[in-house]
Amino acid sequence: MPFYIIERNFVEQLDPPIEAAPGINLINDEEDVRWVYSFLSVDRRRTYCLYEAASAEAIIAAAERAGMPYDVITEVDGRVMPTGVLAAVE
Template sequence: MPYFIIERSYAEDVPVPLDAAPDIVLINDDAEVRWLYSFLSVDRRKSYCLYEAPSVEAILDAARLAGLPADVITEVDGRMMPSGQLAAVG
């Protein structure tokens, strides 16, 4: 299944811990997408999330149902390692 990086921008700081995480996972399950992990910007106004999903449309559907932004969605197929080697995403 393809992997995607999702950039999300928020008007307010993202709360940590994210109490809504279990609900987001349930919504994602219904949309057949899997949230692997996220990075949060220092100001807590942006997140960069790694997802596994069948399509961009599935990610957009899950984001809409969860009430989350999905500003930029980029399909990725490898990780560049400090050794210079390409490694699998998952």
């Protein structure tokens, strides 16, 4: 299944509550989307999330149901390691 990086921009600083994760994961499960992990910017107004999904449309459907932005969605198929070697996204 393809992997995607999603950039999300927030108007307010994001303080992600731990208790929200199960609800987001339930929506993702229903849309056949897997949230791998996210990075949070220092100003807490942007996240960069790695997802596994059948399509960008599935990610959009899950994001809309969860009330989350999805400003940029980019399909990725490899990682460049510090050694210069190309590795699969896992």
